[in-house]
Structures are given as C-alpha cells and as structure tokens.
Amino acid sequence: FSGPTTPPSSESGNSQECSADGTCSRNTIMGMADAAPTAPAHQHRHKQTQNHTTRETGLKQASKGTDADATDANEKNGEDEQEDPLLRWLSDRAVPDAKSCGVFLAPSTIPGAGLGMFAGRAYKRHEVVTQGDVVIPLSEIDWHSGFEIENFLWEEYTWSDSSFPHMTEENGYQSGLQGCSPGIGAAINCDLPLVNVVDTWSKIDEGGMHRSKDPGAGAITPYHDRKSKAIRSIQAGEELYIDYGENYFETREYIYGLMPMHRHYAQADEFVEGYFEFREKAFQTVPKHLRNELEADLWDVITNWGFETRMLNALPRNHSELDEVMAMGGTQWRNYKRSIRDVAWLEEHGQCMDNIKPGKSTISQAGRGVFATRFIPKDGLVSPAPLIHIADKKELVMYDVLPENEDGLIHRNASRPIHHQLLLNYCFGHRNSTILLSPYGLLSSLINHSPDAPNTRIQWTKKEMRNPEWMEMHPDDWLEESHSGLQFDFVALRDIEANEEIMIDYGPEWEAAWKDHVKNWKKPEGADKYMVSYEMQKALDADVPTEDEGGIGDHLQVYCHDTFRLVNGLPEGDDDYHRCRPIKRYKSPKGETLYLVELYYVYDDEWQSSIVISELLFDVPRSIFHFEDTSYTRDHQRTFGFRHEMMIPDDMFPKAWMNRQTNADG
Numbered sequence: 001f002s003g004p005t006t007p008p009s010s011e012s013g014n015s016q017e018c019s020a021d022g023t024c025s026r027n028t029i030m031g032m033a034d035a036a037p038t039a040p041a042h043q044h045r046h047k048q049t050q051n052h053t054t055r056e057t058g059l060k061q062a063s064k065g066t067d068a069d070a071t072d073a074n075e076k077n078g079e080d081e082q083e084d085p086l087l088r089w090l091s092d093r094a095v096p097d098a099k100s101c102g103v104f105l106a107p108s109t110i111p112g113a114g115l116g117m118f119a120g121r122a123y124k125r126h127e128v129v130t131q132g133d134v135v136i137p138l139s140e141i142d143w144h145s146g147f148e149i150e151n152f153l154w155e156e157y158t159w160s161d162s163s164f165p166h167m168t169e170e171n172g173y174q175s176g177l178q179g180c181s182p183g184i185g186a187a188i189n190c191d192l193p194l195v196n197v198v199d200t201w202s203k204i205d206e207g208g209m210h211r212s213k214d215p216g217a218g219a220i221t222p223y224h225d226r227k228s229k230a231i232r233s234i235q236a237g238e239e240l241y242i243d244y245g246e247n248y249f250e251t252r253e254y255i256y257g258l259m260p261m262h263r264h265y266a267q268a269d270e271f272v273e274g275y276f277e278f279r280e281k282a283f284q285t286v287p288k289h290l291r292n293e294l295e296a297d298l299w300d301v302i303t304n305w306g307f308e309t310r311m312l313n314a315l316p317r318n319h320s321e322l323d324e325v326m327a328m329g330g331t332q333w334r335n336y337k338r339s340i341r342d343v344a345w346l347e348e349h350g351q352c353m354d355n356i357k358p359g360k361s362t363i364s365q366a367g368r369g370v371f372a373t374r375f376i377p378k379d380g381l382v383s384p385a386p387l388i389h390i391a392d393k394k395e396l397v398m399y400d401v402l403p404e405n406e407d408g409l410i411h412r413n414a415s416r417p418i419h420h421q422l423l424l425n426y427c428f429g430h431r432n433s434t435i436l437l438s439p440y441g442l443l444s445s446l447i448n449h450s451p452d453a454p455n456t457r458i459q460w461t462k463k464e465m466r467n468p469e470w471m472e473m474h475p476d477d478w479l480e481e482s483h484s485g486l487q488f489d490f491v492a493l494r495d496i497e498a499n500e501e502i503m504i505d506y507g508p509e510w511e512a513a514w515k516d517h518v519k520n521w522k523k524p525e526g527a528d529k530y531m532v533s534y535e536m537q538k539a540l541d542a543d544v545p546t547e548d549e550g551g552i553g554d555h556l557q558v559y560c561h562d563t564f565r566l567v568n569g570l571p572e573g574d575d576d577y578h579r580c581r582p583i584k585r586y587k588s589p590k591g592e593t594l595y596l597v598e599l600y601y602v603y604d605d606e607w608q609s610s611i612v613i614s615e616l617l618f619d620v621p622r623s624i625f626h627f628e629d630t631s632y633t634r635d636h637q638r639t640f641g642f643r644h645e646m647m648i649p650d651d652m653f654p655k656a657w658m659n660r661q662t663n664a665d666g
C-alpha cells in the first residue's frame with residue numbers, strides 16, 4: 001500500500017520500497033531459533049532500526065517465471081541434484097520413519113542460541129529431513145500498524161516473499177509481504193560452515209476450497225509443503241543447520257560479533273598451513289616433553305592477542321584440536337564434533353518433533369491438518385511448540401485505505417479497521433488479555449479443532465522453558481523482549497493410533513464464531529468466475545478472457561513477454577514482461593489459439609509523471625502471458641475470510657497476563 005498508485009513496473013522483479021532516508025523495507029529477515037542473542041535488551045531494541053538484509057534462502061523464484069522455471073532454479077541451488085534413482089526416491093519419500101524419532105527439539109549446541117533441531121537418526125544426502133510445513137503470509141504489517149509497533153517478534157523469524165512460489169505476485173512487487181514459516185523456517189539454527197539441510201520450494205493451493213462455495217476459503221494459508229532435505233550425509237544426533245545467508249550475520253554484528261564467513265575459513269586454513277610449516281622449523285630441536293607445552297602457549301598467543309578478526313575467530317581456540325580439525329578438512333569443521341549430541345541424550349533431554357505429518361484434514365472446510373506418524377500413548381508428546389509472542393492482538397488489525405491523496409501514496413484509514421492478518425488464525429489468545437502466542441514447532445501450526453472429540457490438548461511444557469519467570473510477570477515487563485521464551489506442548493488426551501488426525505479444542509468462543517461465520521456466509525460477488533493468478537498461470541489450456549469478451553476482471557493483472565515485438569516487426573524489446581491487455585482471441589490457419597494484445601510500458605519521467613507507451617502485438621500465443629493478483633484480492637486477504645485466534649483454556653492462563661477486562665473483540 002505504500003507505493004504509488006500506478007501499476008508496478010515489471011522491469012525488475014527485485015524492487016524495494018525505500019524511504020527518503022534510503023532505508024529499504026522490502027527486505028525481511030528471519031531469526032535464529034529461540035533467538036540466539038545473548039546481548040542485553042537495549043541492543044535487541046536497537047536492532048529494530050538496523051537496515052537488515054534478506055535472508056538468502058538458496059531458493060530463487062524466477063522473476064515472472066513459471067513453476068517449472070522456479071523448479072529449475074531450485075535444482076541449481078548450490079547442490080547439484082544428480083539423477084540418482086535411489087537419491088531421488090529418498091528425496092521424494094513423504095512418510096517419516098515410523099519406528100524412531102527423526103527430528104528432535106533440544107537445547108542448541110551453539111552457546112546462547114536457545115533451542116535447536118537435531119537429527120534423530122542418520123540421513124543420506126538428498127533425503128527429506130522435515131516434512132512440509134505451512135508458511136503464513138503477513139501483509140504489510142508496518143503499513144497496517146501505522147509503523148507504530150516497536151517490537152514485532154515474528155519479524156525476527158520471517159522470510160522474504162521471494163522465498164515462496166507466487167508470493168511476490170500477491171500484492172504486486174511493491175508489497176512488503178513476508179512469510180512466517182514455522183518449523184524449519186523458525187526453529188532451526190544456522191552455523192554457516194556446518195549447514196546440512198536446505199529448504200525445498202513450497203507448494204501453493206487453497207486446500208481444495210473455493211470462494212464460490214466454501215465458507216472456509218480465505219481462512220487458511222495457501223502456502224504449504226515447505227520441506228527440508230539433507231545436502232550431505234547427516235549423522236544421528238547432529239544439530240540441523242539451514243543457511244540464513246552471510247548477510248544475515250553481517251548485518252547483525254551487534255548480536256553475533258565478528259562471525260567468520262566462508263572466505264574467512266579458507267583464509268584460516270592458509271594461515272594454519274603456514275603455522276604448521278613454521279612450527280616444524282621452530283620446534284625441530286626442542287625436546288619432545290617441552291614441545292607440546294610451547295606449541296600450546298604459542299597458539300594461545302596467536303588466537304588471544306587482544307583483538308578480533310573474522311579470520312582469527314575461525315581458528316580453533318585449543319591447540320590440541322588443531323591437527324584433528326585440519327585432518328577433517330579444515331577450520332570449517334572446528335565445531336563439527338560439538339554439533340553432535342548423543343541420541344540417548346536427545347531422547348532424555350529433547351522432544352520429538354516428527355510425531356506428526358501433514359495431510360488433507362478430515363474436517364470439512366478446515367483445509368490441511370496433521371496426522372500421527374506413529375502410535376502416541378495417552379499423555380505422550382504429540383508435538384513441542386515454542387511460542388512467538390505478540391504483545392497485542394491489535395497489531396494484527398488490517399485497515400482500509402483513505403481516498404486517493406495528492407501525494408500519490410496510499411494512506412491507511414486509521415478509523416476503519418476492516419480485518420485481521422491471517423496470522424491471527426495461527427495464534428493462541430485469551431479473552432482477558434491482549435497477548436497472542438504463535439506456535440513455531442514443526443507442523444504444530446496445522447493442528448485443527450474438534451469441539452466434541454479432541455484427542456490432544458495444550459499444556460505448558462514440562463521441559464525446560466527459557467523464561468518461566470514470564471508466567472508470573474505483568475506483560476509490560478516481558479513483551480518487549482525480542483526473543484521467544486515460552487513453550488507449549490501438545491499432548492495426547494488418549495491413546496492416538498498412527499495416521500489418526502490430531503485435533504484440539506480451540507474453545508467455545510472459537511466454535512461460536514465459526515458457527516456464526518458459516519451461518520452468515522454469502523457467496524462473494526463475482527466468486528463463480530474467480531481464478532487466482534497462479535491457477536491462471538498453470539491452466540495453459542484455458543482461454544484468457546479478452547477485452548471484447550468483457551476483460552479478465554479487476555482482480556488480475558496481465559503481463560506479456562516482449563519477445564513478440566520482434567515477431568511483429570518492432571525493434572527488439574528488453575527481454576522482459578510488461579503490462580498488457582488481451583484484446584481479441586482467434587485461431588491461426590494451423591488451428592493454434594492466438595491473441596491480439598496491447599502491450600504497454602509505464603514509467604516515470606524525470607518529473608515523476610507516469611508515461612504510458614502502448615503498442616499492438618499480433619499472433620501472440622497463450623504461453624507468453626503472466627498473471628499477478630491485484631493487491632488484496634486473494635482469498636486470505638479478502639474480508640470474507642474467517643478470523644479468530646485459538647483460545648488458551650482458563651485453567652492454564654496466567655493471572656498476571658490478564659491485562660484486559662472485557663472480551664470485546666478487538
């Protein structure tokens with residue numbers, strides 16, 4: 001909403017929103033699981049003003065490309081996916097090993113990093129490690145909140161919209177959209193040289209629902225099935241690490257210090273080789289019993305000589321580790337042994353994260369859900385769920401726009417709240433409190449509601465919670481903390497058989513609100529003909545409605561690739577997509593469906609006025625069209641979508657958090 005009202009230029013798929021002071025807001029960030037920072041609180045607050053860069057996911061969405069392009073791009077994401085049938089089989093395997101726990105949540109091996117995720121068994125390269133989780137889009141949270149939220153903790157864990165297929169097309173390229181990705185998107189840590197998993201390109205669909213017939217349309221996220229795969233062999237007990245990208249750490253030096261990047265490990269290796277040569281010469285004549293001590297002293301001087309560099313920080317601190325680390329392949333492996341926990345230790349101190357797997361819910365209108373991977377006994381753990389706190393439900397309110405203003409910008413109408421962010425449906429709350437708690441364990445965001453036959457409930461974790469003292473404190477005293485500190489566990493109310501759907505009771509307020517929604521639901525105007533952009537993109541056989549048929553509708557923006565300028569005898573274009581209007585459809589002599597289109601370029605001249613140049617192209621095939629959604633037209637952004645938080649039962653809600661007297665929704 002913060003961009004100009006003119007249609008977005010298609011010249012770049014990488015546009016950013018930048019304010020006058022040069023701070024760009026498009027770049028979003030994700031945080032370390034359970035927030036690694038050990039820095040004092042004032043430093044945490046300070047980071048809100050830093051100009052962070054986007055986490056590099058390794059996955060790239062082809063600009064205005066097809067899913068096939070995106071898949072191609074992802075296949076090349078640093079790890080070649082050679083066509084080995086066994087590896088392909090392993091990588092496509094969808095069901096976790098039912099016998100033993102495949103992934104644990106446990107204290108990280110990185111000092112100060114809170115919780116982390118661990119391999120419960122060995123994984124071969126390319127094997128799926130975590131099952132596909134959902135990604136919940138967050139729409140322009142800054143704009144809707146009037147840029148007033150001081151500390152929105154999810155922001156430390158979100159991913160840029162370009163990390164997910166078809167997310168940039170939701171609001172055009174000036175969107176300010178972010179993806180809240182629980183599981184491997186939030187609960188996993190990163191140790192750059194030891195990265196062992198990569199996330200896979202998620203899928204998009206509306207969970208089988210359509211706005212023309214389903215009251216549940218718009219109430220669930222379309223982004224799902226974000227898995228992770230091993231990029232090398234992983235040992236049982238190894239901590240799982242995903243690549244946040246070097247920029248993530250470089251822009252957070254105030255938290256992570258001078259953390260070595262890949263190039264610094266290479267420099268450190270060269271340094272150690274030089275040191276080995278020197279050591280051979282210098283200590284040749286020293287008696288053996290003195291040599292070890294002298295070498296250790298010298299190494300101590302080298303690595304602790306009063307100032308830090310990223311290269312020095314890549315060196316093992318302990319001289320006795322040096323030979324072993326170099327024999328393993330270099331300094332990048334210096335923390336490898338530390339990163340592996342004993343599986344028996346994980347069984348005792350950790351919690352199994354893969355007792356559940358995703359699937360289509362058995363509940364009508366509920367979309368996706370989760371199912372037991374294996375038998376879970378009564379009172380047994382279904383899933384651990386660390387929690388991201390949101391200080392006030394009001395932070396998720398979405399606002400209408402003010403009538404167009406002279407400055408050409410779109411301003412929010414602060415007196416017209418019209419909806420809540422979809423994230424609300426994935427949060428827990430309580431009628432007497434402003435607080436929302438959002439679970440970010442693996443797949444736990446997918447647990448659905450059953451009022452009559454829940455087989456699971458939430459409870460405060462019995463494992464070590466990072467900040468149990470918050471339970472006794474007034475929210476004003478801890479909600480500003482920019483790291484997560486609380487945790488629920490989902491536990492079985494009765495024995496649960498493998499493949500049973502997991503369901504909890506969201507509470508009577510949720511149930512009443514849902515019933516009310518279904519009772520009052522009316523088919524939105526134009527719903528029968530509605531087709532979302534990515535469906536339109538996929539349906540290559542479907543005709544594109546033309547102007548002489550009444551046009552494609554306001555909810556879609558059409559782009560055409562300018563390849564067809566040449567075919568039409570016009571000078572070569574810039575090999576990119578531009579806005580276009582399909583005017584007429586006809587058949588070629590060979591029976592091929594072709595279009596007459598008007599291609600138009602919109603750009604700002606030096607006086608910031610929009611100039612439109614248009615030209616007609618003939619004989620254009622269906623394949624050159626690309627579709628995007630007009631801002632705020634997707635199901636989950638329309639006000640017809642159901643919204644309600646899940647309710648925390650009264651008997652477990654801390655009295656100290658009751659900072660609101662009424663149950664006014666709001």
Ligand SMILES: C[S@@+](CC[C@H](N)C(=O)[O-])C[C@H]1O[C@@H](n2cnc3c(N)ncnc32)[C@H](O)[C@@H]1O
Binds near residue numbers: 207365445448
């Ligand atoms: C925490 S999410 C659960 C995951 C969700 N089903 C999905 O596909 O992403 C909560 C949302 O799921 C849907 N849901 C859960 N239980 C439901 C039920 N019993 N009936 C209808 N919708 C349900 C509602 O849209 C609700 O707001």
